[in-house]
Structure formats: structure tokens, C-alpha cells
Amino acid sequence: MKNDPDRLPRYTASERANHWLVALTFFLAALSGLAFFHPVFYPLGQLFGGGVWARILHPFFGVAILFFFSSMYLRFRKLCVMTPADWDWLRHVREMIRGDDRDMPESGKLNGGQKLLFWLLAACMALLVLSGIVIWRAYFSPLFPEGLIRFAAIVHAAAGVFMVGLIFGHIYIAIWTRESIDAMIYGKVRRAWAKQHHPAWFREMTGENK
Amino acid sequence: MKVTRRQFLKISAAGLGSSSIAALGFSAAEAQSDVRAFKLARSTETINTCPYCSVSCGLIMHSMGDKAKNNQMSIFHIEGDPDHPVNRGTLCPKGAGLVDFVHSPDRLKYPEYRAPGSSEWKRISWDEALSRVAWLMKDDRDKNFIARNAAGATVNRWTTTSFLAASASSNETGWLTHKVVRSTGMLGFDNQARV
Amino acid sequence: MAPTFGRGAMTNHWVDIKNANVIIVMGGNAAEAHPCGFKWVTEAKVHNHATFIVVDPRFTRSASVADLYAPIRTGTDIAFLGGVINYLLSRDRIQHEYVKAYTNASLIVSEGYRFDDGLFSGYDAPNRTYDRSTWVYEMGPDGFARIDETLQHPRCVLNLMKQHYSRYTPEMVSDICGTPKEQFLRICELLASTSVPNRTATFMYALGWTQHSVGAQMIRTAAMVQLLLGNVGMPGGGVNALRGHSNIQGLTDLGLLSNLLPGYLTLANEKETSYRAYLDKRTPKPLRPNQFNYWSNYPKFHVSLMKSWWGDKATSDNDWCFDWLPKLDVEYDIMRQFELMGQGKMNGYICQGFNPLAAIPDKAKLMKALSKLKYLVVIDPLATETSCFWENHGELNDVKSSAIRTEVIRLPSTCFAEENGSLTNSGRWLQWHYQGAPPPGDAWPDADIMAGIFLRLRELYRKEGGAFPDPILNLTWDYRIPHAPAPEELAREYNGKALADLADPKDPTRVMVKKGQQLDGYGQLKDDGSTACGCWLFSGSWTEKGNMMARRDNSDPSGLGNTPNWAFSWPANRRIMYNRASCDPQGRPWDPNRGLVWWNGAAWTGADVPDFKPDSPPGEGMNPFIMQPEGVGRLFALDKMAEGPLPEHYEPFESPIGANPLHPKVISNPAARVFKDDWESFGTDKDYPYAATTYRLTEHFHFWTKHTRLSSIMQPEQFVEISEELAKEKGIRAGDRVKVWSKRGHIMAVAVVTRRIKPLKVGGKTVHHVGIPLHWGFKGVARGGYLTNTLTPFVGDANSQTPEFKSFIVNIEKA
């Protein structure tokens, strides 16, 4: 499949690796973090050796995800600049969810939703990192006033759960949109897929102007 | 049963969450709670008196062990004696910390000897120590005892060795000390009444 | 206090403080030094609506719960209390009936008595002593002291007092003490409010009075105030000495002092060459008709003691071994001991549970003295500074060990938790305690150590002979295990026993106590050798009924807190001394709601053991202070005080104002003993402008608890306290390290800057205080610190030789 000429290269190997490292660390951070989010998730801490280990590891997962996400951010930030067409795309997103994509504006390599996701995730990451430092008891909390720690705790929880929600959505859309996972696994997509989902990019890649 | 909106939300969230997680194969061990075990349950209690100030608060000392032959008693907790009319169970900051006095790292454990000019202690036996003290005392007494003063009156005094008595030793110790000290004719004798 | 009331101990007891209406803490800081006794102050406040006053140079923890606090310059308490006396006398706020009946106010003083320009009659300047022969009563032809019941005679005590204290006006008090006049007057008024029969005030003091060159007189002034107010012998009254150590009362009762024998009997002076002369001097004649005069029993107490020590060897033929006791030329108190040591006249020194290197003044002098010893023996549970004086601890104890030739032997002893025995508290209760665990390592009980030394000494004398071995060879030693006398045996020994069958004095045919039985009390003692008793005061503590000190019935039938069946209280299980004075002359309690004892028509009875002859009816004229030959409280102390019969304000030897506003020529106590070389060690206010005082903190106990982790956590590091004003003047901020020095040396400590110490206006000058807590040293688990006696002067009270730790002068700067 790798060398299938029908397929268009979408993500390089390092981009894919980066994505999956982010994904992996996200899962670690999210699962360990959720354990403290609400009692119903507390048993998730067992995945990491119990509540104490979850508490110890969670901030380090955060550091890891910060590292990988930063790399991804540098790779994709230009690509994710929002254009008027992207906003137009977003305005039509409801129709697409409903299963009617006839009027969807043409999207480039990434559509408006993906770009917006990118920026929202970046914002969440920034909030999580900043608030996370403030509430990291073992090392940093003693440096901050209790009021700020309280505020940071809310920010962290809110940003965290929002980010989990975003990723939920991201995963579902990836599943729902058949074959899009191939892009992140193999790096290449079928031309038909490209034409359907990213027509502008398809044209750019193939030189076709259909 | 009235369920508030908030409770309802909690319950539904909890239900949903836990059922889904149970499905994942987790089940949280029920977190058991208990107070710390009561540490005085079977200790041996001994009545004592605080050795610090002259309020002489009543104490109850708690020792490990039940006085059985094969157990060496060790005091691990001291608190006020509630029956004592003066302190009625209370203790001041000094008295409340007495257990650390009993177990102070600076407690002396063996007779020790420091030779003239030396800069260190040497452990010696009780017999060596007491024999040496007795010899030193006798030597000094025999050399400096004054049987008669210049006027020829019998004075039978020994003024070149002095004895400072304790301030917290028992009446019994004090009584014996006085008896021994005066029998030698010593006059330099004082306690901490002044300081 | 003994010169005033007859006995030198806390008149009442801890729980009794709850019965007071006004409580004044002065010359002490009970909340910090005796917190658990202090509880009875808060109880009085809560349950008796008492008003609580604190007078202290510092706003102490006691002051933090006081209704009224007044600052005072250290060392000026006599001026303050003299002012109170002036207030009471000039405004006629005294308990007349009490003063007339129970004090010597109406007795007439000898014509020769004078007080001029700060000196009483009879001063011998070169020897710094008084010829006290004019400080006596005028005797009548009947052999009794003359009296003027109308109180009109110009030389009756009350009028002499009026005259003497008229100089102590509120303005003068404020000028000397720095206490604002309004505060002083408010306190006077509060105290005066207790001059009515049904209100009492109690004074609580401690080392804040004793540790001055005029300490004993400070206490006496308070005692006089209490007599004028009719507060002595009353529940909730009295003058309450809060002793420092747990058994300093007991060890003093047992006479462990240079000039004493057990039970406040005294050693003979070398001038008293015969036993008869010795006894005569100590067995005074009553000064008033029908007086009880308890000291008439002196021979019984003394003979019984000698029988206890030397058994069959003490006989009437050899004056009960009178010559076996040493005779005094001078007093060998601890200050003189060190003076002699420094002069090379002391070869050996034995310290049992005492740390003199930290506990008496002028460390430099002490170090020099200890280094001259041939041998030093230290018996202690802890590694004290004294035992380690030869160790180099850097700047904290900078010595060259090799240059110190003293041989040191250190013997580990048990602590309280590891022995049976009794302690006597400040309220005179003997309480028994029990061993809870064996001692650590090879530590021995003190009694075993003393026995170990004695038996070896006796053996040496037995084998080799030597100087006057008789008292050593013949000392009674019939303990079951000679090298380990049991506390129980020793207690029975000092209680006393009958050496022959004792007949009942009321019915000579009946045997009251059989030979060999324990005595019930000192009333059974005899001067014919038929009783042995180690300490008459403690007699009754271990009778045939058993160990009375171990009694644990805490019931309080009177509700006054007397718990008569708890332990044993000397004398004769009396809880409140002089309690006869709680009744009017007719034998009715002054305050019917607080009846302590009373005359029921046939005998004295009540909630306490009467401190009186139990069958002497009120009409007989016997007076309540039965230890005094005149039976009354002494406002005028006669010849019992070294520096005068009436207390007078003298400045500390190191005074921050360098003058005495009352009499410019006599600044400091003219009768206080100062050793020749020590004059040069005193500084002047020019070089050392700040008043300094040393004190204890509630977190620590002397030099013991720095060995205790828990106490060390609570107050880990040495500090000094100064006012915000002085701090500003000196550029010192809280937490800075400062150097404090006197002419004798310096210490370094952390500065605590506080509003609780305020500069005082004294003699037109601003006086700052530097507060110096004293708990640190070069041994212990707390942070190392300087021994604060590095700073303090080597001078003591003229009567008790208690060092003047509380008032001296220093300089301070940021280190």
C-alpha cells in the first residue's frame, strides 16, 4: 500500500510519529487526570499503579505531552492558519454532520474543523500547562498564593475536560470519516478519499482542476 | 424521597461512570476508614510527679509491657493525672514533653572519668568510680580537716570539699545525702533554693 | 518571709488561689513558669470574679490574661510596694482589727532605733554589716515587749512604718519604678479593696523577687502589705512563693544548706561552744504573755535528729554528739564556695543534679574557679555543662582542655521516672511517686550512689583511720541492703520512731507509741533520747498507718480546695499556714463563706488542721503566728533581716540610673556581701546604659529541657527581647543577630523586637530593658547558645545570698 501510486502522501513519517506520541501521552495524561476529576473515574488510577502513582505520574505525562505537542504545534501552525473558506466550511458543518455534504465548501489539506481543533487544543494545552505548574504540589505550589492555586485548579479541570471532549470528538470524527485513520497510520490516502474530503488539496496534489 | 436536581445529576453521572468503568474491569476496593489504634490500651500505668517546677503536677506514665518477667519496661507516653488536685490532668509545655526528657540522647549511661588535662571521657566501672571518689574525699579530708579553731574550740569541720545537692531529687535522697555529708563534717553544702 | 510570719514557705497552696478576689503576680511570671498552678488564677477569674494584676518589666504571658498590667523597672519592687504601704496607711485602708490583733503594729520599738539617709542605726561601714541591737522591742518590767493598743505611741511599729513609708509617694514611686502614676494608683485601690474581712488578695512571686540584692526584703514588703490588709492565714490570701524546682522546698526543709540541719534547725556557730548555749539561743522566750512559741520545742527536734543519725552513740552525756557536727565560722553558700575555689582554697567539689556553671553568676569567674579544683564529681542524669566545663565548644566555651588539671568523675543517676520517692511541692505537700521503668544503661539511683561513696569511705576509715572518723564510723546504717537503701526505709527514718515505749502525756499509765513504732507526728518527739526523727517537719508522713504521702483521696469536703486526705502536707498535714488568722480574735471566721477553721466552744476545728494549739480558747490571748515569740505577724522584722527591720528601696548593684532618688549617699544594699575582687567586675550606666534582666520561658525548664527534643522544638534558639524603640535606636530588626555584653562578658543571640517591652521614664531619663532568656548552653539537643550567666554580676541578697540575676546592666549592638 505504501507504494501504491493511487495513493496520495498526506503525512510524513515523522508527522505521524509525532501525532501518535501526542496521542499516547494524551491518553496517559487524560486517564490519570480523570482519576482525580471525579470519583467515578478514580479507578482509572489503577492503570498506573493506583491513586498515588497516578498522582505522581500525571504531571510528568503533562510534561511529555507538552514536549510532543509543542513539536506538533511547530509543524502544523502554518498549515492551520484559518482562511475565510475555513470559516465558511465551519458554518456548514452542521449539514455535514447530518450527512449532507453537498454544499460543503471545498477544504484544503485540512478543513476548518481540523484547524479549529488544532487551535483549541493548543489553547487547552497552554492553559493546562500553566495551571498545572501552579497546582503541582510536589514542586511548585508552595511558590504560589492559595487563591491562585484555587483558580488554577479550576482552570486545569475545565481545560482538561474540554480537551478530553475535543479529543473525543476528534476520535469519533476520525472513526466516522472512514479511511481517515489510514492517513495517520500509513501516511497516504486514496485519491478518491482525498477528492471527497479535501478537494482543494486533491487538486493541489494532482494538478487536476476538476 | 425528594431528589434535588443536583443530586439527580450526581447520581446519574455516578451511575453512568461507574457502570462503564466496571465494564472495563475495574472495581475499587472499598476504602476502609478507621481511627488510629488507641495506643494506651494495654500499657502499664505508673503514678509519678513532674520533676520540673514546684507545682509538682501528678503524672501517669505509660510503659510498654505488663511487668512480666521477660519484658523490659520502657516509658512511651506521659500525661497528666486527672485525679491530682492541683493539675487535674493538665501539664505545661515542659511537662507534656517529659517523655523526651526520659529518653533524652544526653542521658548518662555509664560512669565516666576525665583525667587531668585530657580532652575526652573514659568509661569506667562503678566500683572504680566510687572507690576513686571515696579515696579523693578521704585524702582531702584527712589533709584539711579542722578539729579545733584558733581559739581552741572544737569545730570539727571540713571546708575544702563542697557538696551541691540536687533540686529535683527525692526527699529520701536528700535525707540520705544530708546524713552522709554532715557525717563528714563538710560545711560547703548548698542546693538550688537560691537559683 | 520567715522573719515576718515565722516560716519561709508558700503560706497557702496552689488550689487555694482560686479563693482569691484579687490576685497580683509580681516578681514572677506564673503563667510561664508555673502554668499548671496558674490554672487556679484563671479559675479564680472565672468562678470568683477575681481581678488579676500583673506588675513586671515585660508584658509577659501572665500579663496577656491580666485585667491590669503595669510596667516596672527591674529591681524597684520595694519602692512600688512601699508606695502601696504608704497608700494604705495614709488613706487608712487597712484591716484594723486584724492589724491590731495579729501584727506587731502596736508593739513599741526600742529608743535607739533610727533610720537616716538610707541607713538604719548601727551600721558598720568597713564590714558592710549592721549591729542590730537597736532593732528590738522595748521590753517592759514584766519581761514582755511593751505594747500600746491605742496605736498612739510614736515608736509603736505602725507609726514608725507610717513615717518610714511617707517618703514613698505615688510621684516618687513613678519616678523610681517608671510605672505610670495612674496605673500604680489603680493597683493600690484594687489591693485596698481587700482590706475588708470578706475579700482577700494573694501575692504570687518567684525568682523575680528572690534574685535581687534586696530580694528577701521585696518579699517582706509584700508580706507587710498582706498583714495590713488582713490577708494572711485567709483562704485566697497569703504570700505565695512559687518555688523553682520540684523538690527545692523539700530539700530546703531537709536542710541541705550550709548552715542548716533538717527542719530548719541550724548548725552551731563556732562561738557557741557549749550545747547549752546552742540550745538557749534557739529556744526563745515568749515576747507576749501566754504565747505558744513553737520553737520552745527545739531541743526535742534536735535530740531526735541526733538519735536518728548516731543512734546509741548519741547520749545526754556527750550532748547527743553535739561535737560531731561541724561548727560554722562563716556561711559556705554556693557563692562563697566558688569564691574559695577561685582562691585555691577548695580542692574537691561534688555536684549532685546541679549545674552551677550555668546556674550561678559570672561564668568567667566560675570557669577560673572550677579549673583550680583538684577533683570534681558530677552525679546527674544528664550531660551537664558543669561536667563538661573542660571541653572546648568553640566560642560558646573557649577553653584549652589540656590546661585544665581537674580530675572529673561523672556518675549517671536515675531520673524521676525510674525511682520511688517523694517530692515536696511549693504548697508543702509531700507526694509519693513510683518507678515506671528501669534507668538507661548502668545508671544508679542517687541514694545508691551516696551509699556507694559512703560505704567505701567508711571502709577506708575503718581500715586506715584518719581525721576524726567517729561520726563516719558510727553513722546509723541499718538499711536492709546497705549499698542500696530503699526509699521506703529512708522515708520511715526521717518520719521518726519511738526508741522506747512512749507514755501518753494525759495518762502516763497508757503506752501511746510502742518501742520501734513509727511516730504519728512531731508532737510525740522527746528530748530525752527516747525518739529518733530525721526531720521533725516531715514527721507524720509515714506513720504506723503507712505512707501518708501516697494517699490519693482527692475529696474536698469544704469546697475550698484543701483535699486533706491527698498526700501529706507539712506541718502536721496543715494545708494553709497561720489559718488561725482566718478568724477574728473571738474565733469566728472573718468571712463566714470561707470558714477554714473556727473555735467550736471547746476546740479549734474546721476544714483544715488548725495551725494553733488546738485547745487554746480565744480568750486566752494566744496569737496566731505560733512560730514567733510574740505570736503575731511582724511588720517590723526586729533583728531578723541583714539590711534593716523595715524594707527600704536600694538600687541594684548595677543600676541603669546610677543613683538612688530616695537617698543619694546610699545607692545599693549596704549590707549585701560583695567579695573584694568583684567590685571591679561591676559596670556603670555610662558604659552599659540598658537595664537587663534574665528570665525563664514557658517552653523550657532551666538547663534541663534543652536536652529534650520536644521542648527544643518549641523554642530552639537563644534570643533576647528588646523594645521597638530600642531596636530602632540601634538599627536592629527582628531576627537580626545581636551581641549583648556586660563588664563580665558577652553573648550573641537573635533579636526579638517586641511591643511588650516599653521604655520607661525613670528619674527624668529613659530606661530601656533588655530581656535575656537563659535556657541555652553548649550541651543539648537545642541549638547551642551562650550561658547567660556570662553577663550577670557575682552579688547576692544580703540574707539569702541569692544571686542578683534579675537586675544588671548591659550594652547591645547588631552583630
Next chain:
Amino acid sequence: MALQSLDITRRSATTTRPPSQRRTPEVAKLIDVSKCIGCKACQVACMEWNDTRDAVGTNQGVLDNPPDLTENSWTVMRYAEVETGRGLEWLIRKDGCMHCTDPGCLKACPAPGAIVQYSNGIVDFQEEHCIGCGYCITGCPFNIPRLSKKDSKVYKCTLCSDRVAAGLEPACVKTCPTGAIVFGTKEDMKHHAAGRIADLRERGFAGAGLYDPPGVDGTHVMYVLHHADRPELYNGLRKDPSIGAMVGLWKGAAKPLASLALALAAVGAFFHYVIKGPNEVPKEIEKEFEDEKRS
């Protein structure tokens, strides 16, 4: 629950109620600041009973020592030298856990059973369940719990739950020399306080009163203050403490709602998939490319 020796009414991070039928009387420790001499006996007794020992520290220019609460010092005296209309007052307050009826620490704690509240009102930390996140510190309106560097567990006053369970008073209460700390049922303590307040008012402290802040539904450690109208004089005792809107938001309805939202999103996605089916490349395009390939 055979282990419990005091009945538990609330348990951290637990959404169901523990067995709650048994009712024990509510207890309270009353600290009468007007009787307190700041002797620190309570500090020592606390350490002694609980077998903790703080470090031997330094003097920081004040009498307060240890200078702050730590994992070993569960109570400290805080000294304030205050000039009021009555002249200098030395206000000495024993600081430590207040055992709130509505405990912020318990609310904030994410570890099930690491913080419990007994039916007698004591809020107790169960260190073996503690995960060391420090959320309780964030949740506490009085800044009391302290995280240990040694074991990363949080410690605070237990109100001597072990002693109380055995029928004794807490160690600090027993030792208090002046009777400034008393212990009993909360009702009795309020009565006792009323007597003390009357006495203080009689002595001229018009503002005397009881500190039992309603913002946390009252506490099981209460103060009698001479200046109850100005608690901040007592080394910054908070005038009207409450768990705070932020902690309320953080630990109140928001989290269950967010959890629910996540769950609903998951459910919604599932049904979306079921109903709408996957988003596939349409047949026309597939066909187009197949044709192209063939051609």
C-alpha cells in the same frame, strides 16, 4: 465497615452515602483565647500523643515556634501584639484544623476515603488513602493541611480521633494548664462559651463573642474571642470563611455535569454513527476513480 470505630457520615470522593443511621453527639473543642497564655503545652502534647517530632528550627525574631503548621506540627500558637483601645493586648491564638461541618478539604479530595467526617463532627485524614495531590490544601478555607516532603501525604489535626473514639478528650485539651481549651458536646461548648462571653463583656470586652463561622456551616473547633467583631486581629483569622465560590465551582455541580456531558457526547456519537452511518467516499467519486484506473 467493621473497622470503623467512629461512625462516618461523609467520605471524600465517594458518591454514595456511608452507613449513616447511627447518631453520635456532635463534639467540639472550644478555645477560649481570653484564657490562653500561649504556653504551647498543646503543641507539645499534640506532638507527644501523635508521635510526630518537628525539626529543631531557628528563632526568626518572634516567639512563634515552629513558625508555621507542618506535617509534624498540627497546631501552633500564633502571637499578635495588638494596640487596641485597651492598650497593648497580646492576642494568642491556637491555630489548627477547625473541623468544619462543611469541610472544604473533604470536598476537594479526589481520593475515595482519604478524608472522612465522623458523625461526631471530626474531620479526619486517612493517610493510607491519601494520594498526595494537595487538593485538600486548596480546598481548605483556613490553610491548615500540610503536605509531608517525606511521604507526600497530607497531615493535620485529627482532634485526637483515636482518643475520642476511646472515650477520652483530645491531648491538647487534656493538657491545657489554664483551661483555655475545653472539650465536650458542641451544645455544651456553646453554653460554656456563652458564660465566658458574659464574663468578658462584664470585664469591658464589648465585642466578645463566639467564633463558629456559618460560612462552613459551623466548626467543631470554636474560639471565644475578646474581639469577635474583629477576628483578623488574631493573626489574620478570617472574618467570614467559606469554602469559596471557586472551590464550589470546581468541586460542586460542574464536575458531574462535565462528566455527564462527556458521557452524553459518547452516547451521542454512538447514536450518530448508528443513525447516520459512516462518512464514506461516495459511490460517484469511487466510480470516477475506478474508471480512471481502468482507462
